[in-house]
Every structure is written in structure tokens, then in C-alpha cells.
Amino acid sequence: MTSCHLRGIGYRTAAVTALLALSLTACGGDTDGGGSGASSGGRETVTVAALPLADGAALYLARDRGLFAKEGLDVRIQPVQQSIQALPALARGQVDVIAGANYVTFLQADEKGTLDLRIVSEGVRIAPHMMDVLVPKDSPVKTLADLPGKKVAVNILNNVQSLTLDAILDQRGLGHPVYRQIAFPQMGPALQRHQVDAVHAAEPFDSAIRSQTGARVLADGGSGPVTSLPISGFVTTRQYAEKHPQAAAAFRRAVEAASRLAARDPAAVRAELPKYTKVTAEQAGSIGLPAYATTTDPAQLRRLTRLMTRHGLLTKPLDPATLLLK
Structure with a gap:
């Protein structure tokens, strides 16, 4: 796309x-x-x-x-x-x-x-995988343990994306990232420009961003405590x-x-x-x-x-x- x-x-x-x-x-x-x-x-x-x-x-x-x-x-x-x-x-x-x-x-x-x-x-x-945490393919962020303190794009602040990702991180005893509000259609360009370290994208934007930018899936946003x-x-x-x-x-x-x-x-x-x-x-x-x-x-x-x-x-x-x- x-x-x-x-x-x-x-x-x-x-x-x-x-x-x-x-x-x-x-x-x-x-x-x-x-x-x-x-x-x-x-x-x-x-x-x-x-x-x-x-x-x-x-x-x-x-x-x-x-x-x-x-x-x-x-x-x-x-x-x-x-x-x-x-x-x-x-x-x-x-x-x-x-x-x-x-x-x-x-x-x-x-x-x-x-x-x-x-x-x-x-x-x-x-x-599973109806929304994913995506990072650039060459990102130094390799696992969820690297995510606390990093900038993560969500469609709306203090909402379902940050809520669910925080719950997944809490289950692993990890800290939280810093969230930035970026509308779904703008997440791909923001990731390419390194304005954020990761994006939490829902389908069909999830697949589109991966196809367009080569981003890789860091974590399944539908896993663990939020299944x-x-x-x-x-x-x-x-x-x-x-x-x-x-x-x-x-x-x-x-x-x-x-x-x-x-x-x-x-x-x-x-x-x-x-x-x-x-x-x-x-x-x-x-x-x-x-x-x-x-x-x-x-x-x-x-x-x-x-x-x-x-x-x-x-x-x-x-x-x-x-x-x-x-």
C-alpha cells in the first residue's frame, strides 16, 4: 500500500x-x-x-x-x-x-x-494480531523489555491501546513507554521519520504499515491479560x-x-x-x-x-x- x-x-x-x-x-x-x-x-x-x-x-x-x-x-x-x-x-x-x-x-x-x-x-x-506493536526493521528495540521509556504512537492518548499495552507490560513486571498521539493513517510515516520508536497499530493499518515500511512486529497487542x-x-x-x-x-x-x-x-x-x-x-x-x-x-x-x-x-x-x- x-x-x-x-x-x-x-x-x-x-x-x-x-x-x-x-x-x-x-x-x-x-x-x-x-x-x-x-x-x-x-x-x-x-x-x-x-x-x-x-x-x-x-x-x-x-x-x-x-x-x-x-x-x-x-x-x-x-x-x-x-x-x-x-x-x-x-x-x-x-x-x-x-x-x-x-x-x-x-x-x-x-x-x-x-x-x-x-x-x-x-x-x-x-x-491475536488484530493490533500489533511495530518497530522499524533495524530498530534497537528488540523485545518488550526495551520498550519502557520509549516513544510509542497510539491513535488516542489514555485509551484502549495504551491501556492494553500497559496491561501486557505490567504482567511482565515492566515499566511503561511514553505515548504520543498520532492518527492511524500517519503512523507509518511517523515511524519512517523516527518521530516515534514504535507504533501500536490496529488492522487494517497494522498490515499496511508492515507492507509499506518493512516494520517488524515487536509484540502481539492481543495477547496475555487482554485476550x-x-x-x-x-x-x-x-x-x-x-x-x-x-x-x-x-x-x-x-x-x-x-x-x-x-x-x-x-x-x-x-x-x-x-x-x-x-x-x-x-x-x-x-x-x-x-x-x-x-x-x-x-x-x-x-x-x-x-x-x-x-x-x-x-x-x-x-x-x-x-x-x-x-
């Missing part, structure tokens, strides 16, 4: 915010000033912000396999580079759902009162869930059906990826996929909230069952 293609997977923050605002305005058909409303075809419109990651495959499978249409929904997808970019639009009701929303950011927003969160459905859990940890899902607000309970429930049914398809048929996911990311069909055939959750399990989500509390990303214990869509 060329550096141009890698940059093309996402947009810079300001550009995405502007484009998202323009496209939301262009959607029209809202019944209450928000993102949801009846479309011209009589279906309920649901506006979804989504990232170009393997995490979001169930959303696109549900769209392309007609699962949303079967539920009477007209789902309109707005691409974003980071789920946090769509958080203000979700809070204002301009976006109804965020797909591939990393739980850490949204659980923190809920605790701070900036978002009244509801989890519509689990999305994915960590699987099968829930990391992202489909989220909305309490206001939307209460005002549009039928649409929210229909959306959940559709994405859960698509998630079951993704879990039992990885080939369907690999065929879908080139449609909404910049990976080629050949590249999609080999990238590490996440584990697609077939049910929303509060016990699994508690693993995440306990880990967040232990690392200071939540100030008090939280039972995620209280945030699930009813």
Missing part, C-alpha cells in the same frame, strides 16, 4: 469535522433536529459514524446483506478517522449511533457527564434510545445478526473490507481480524471497566450492565 493510500484511509481532524457537519446537514429528513427520522421510502433513518477499521465490518455487512432494510431502517454511514471526533455530534443528536466506538473514550465521557451513554451492542473483542477483552461497539445516547426505541432495537438486531455472520464466516469480512477501507482484496485475505461478539456480555465488559479503574481511566467502579440498551 502506498503512503498516499495509507493517508487516504482517514482525514485530518479538522477536515473530518467539517465534512461530517456538511454531510449531516445534507441528510435532511430529520423529525426532531437530530440524525434520525423517516426517509422518503418510509423507513426510519439512522445516521451512523464509522471508522475504516475491521471493527466496523458488521455495520457494512448489515448494510450490504440487506439486514438493515429487513428491519425497516435506512442507515446512512458517515466515515470518521477517530470515533472521538463524532462524540460531539452524537451528544448533539446529529449522529444517532457510532460504530466501532472504543469503549474507553465513551465510558470516560459518560462518567464525566459529557455523554449519557447507551451501549447498543458489543462490537469486537481483542483477537478477548471487549474494546469497541455500537453506542448511542440515552436520549436517542428513549425517543427511538423501535429503531434502536431494530438496529441492534441487524448488527447482531451481521456480527454472528462475521464470527462464523471470516471470509465474508475479508470480502467486505475492500469496500470501505483502502486495503486490497489480497491484503484483506491476510490481515488479523478481531473477534466479533455474537452477544453483549456484561461480564466481559466488566473486565474492561475493572482494568480501566485499575489504571486510573475511570475514577470509580462502574457496572456496564447499567448502560446497555434495554
Whole structure:
């Protein structure tokens, strides 16, 4: 994959915010000033912000396999580079759902009162090599023991990537690196320019960076204490869930059906990826996929909230069952 293609997977923050605002305005058909409303075809419109990651495959499978249409929904997808970019639009009701929303950011927003969160459905859990710690092929960083104190790029600071990597290092009794926020599409160039010592990249960026730069895998970001940890899902607000309970429930049914398809048929996911990311069909055939959750399990989500509390990303214990869509 060329550096141009890698940059093309996402947009810079300001550009995405502007484009998202323009496209939301262009959607029209809202019944209450928000993102949801009846479309011209009589279906309920649901506006979804989504990232170009393997995490979001169930959303696109549900769209392309007609699962949303079967539920009477007209789902309109707005691409974003980071789920946090769509958080203000979700809070204002301009976006109804965020797909591939990393739980850490949204659980923190809920605790701070900036978002009244509801989890519509689990999305994915960590699987082997769905994200990796990468270093230049000639890097003096040879093992995880060399990583403490080094500069490591993550997509968002104090989030799931630093949380999981710190947990892996803690299990080995090692110190932590210094994290730098660099968007996924810019990680490859940053590694080549030696702006950071390592990057923690999720698929499909993981494979793209290795292909483009020759970077080597220092560590599997899905190993040890974070194996099968829930990391992202489909989220909305309490206001939307209460005002549009039928649409929210229909959306959940559709994405859960698509998630079951993704879990039992990885080939369907690999065929879908080139449609909404910049990976080629050949590249999609080999990238590490996440584990697609077939049910929303509060016990699994508690693993995440306990880990967040232990690392200071939540100030008090939280039972995620209280945030699930009813």
C-alpha cells in the first residue's frame, strides 16, 4: 500500500469535522433536529459514524446483506478517522449511533457527564494480531523489555491501546513507554521519520504499515491479560434510545445478526473490507481480524471497566450492565 493510500484511509481532524457537519446537514429528513427520522421510502433513518477499521465490518455487512432494510431502517454511514471526533455530534443528536466506538473514550465521557451513554451492542473483542506493536526493521528495540521509556504512537492518548499495552507490560513486571498521539493513517510515516520508536497499530493499518515500511512486529497487542477483552461497539445516547426505541432495537438486531455472520464466516469480512477501507482484496485475505461478539456480555465488559479503574481511566467502579440498551 502506498503512503498516499495509507493517508487516504482517514482525514485530518479538522477536515473530518467539517465534512461530517456538511454531510449531516445534507441528510435532511430529520423529525426532531437530530440524525434520525423517516426517509422518503418510509423507513426510519439512522445516521451512523464509522471508522475504516475491521471493527466496523458488521455495520457494512448489515448494510450490504440487506439486514438493515429487513428491519425497516435506512442507515446512512458517515466515515470518521477517530470515533472521538463524532462524540460531539452524537451528544448533539446529529449522529444517532457510532460504530466501532472504543469503549474507553465513551465510558470516560459518560462518567464525566459529557455523554449519557447507551451501549447498543458489543462490537469486537481483542483477537491475536488484530493490533500489533511495530518497530522499524533495524530498530534497537528488540523485545518488550526495551520498550519502557520509549516513544510509542497510539491513535488516542489514555485509551484502549495504551491501556492494553500497559496491561501486557505490567504482567511482565515492566515499566511503561511514553505515548504520543498520532492518527492511524500517519503512523507509518511517523515511524519512517523516527518521530516515534514504535507504533501500536490496529488492522487494517497494522498490515499496511508492515507492507509499506518493512516494520517488524515487536509484540502481539492481543495477547496475555487482554485476550478477548471487549474494546469497541455500537453506542448511542440515552436520549436517542428513549425517543427511538423501535429503531434502536431494530438496529441492534441487524448488527447482531451481521456480527454472528462475521464470527462464523471470516471470509465474508475479508470480502467486505475492500469496500470501505483502502486495503486490497489480497491484503484483506491476510490481515488479523478481531473477534466479533455474537452477544453483549456484561461480564466481559466488566473486565474492561475493572482494568480501566485499575489504571486510573475511570475514577470509580462502574457496572456496564447499567448502560446497555434495554
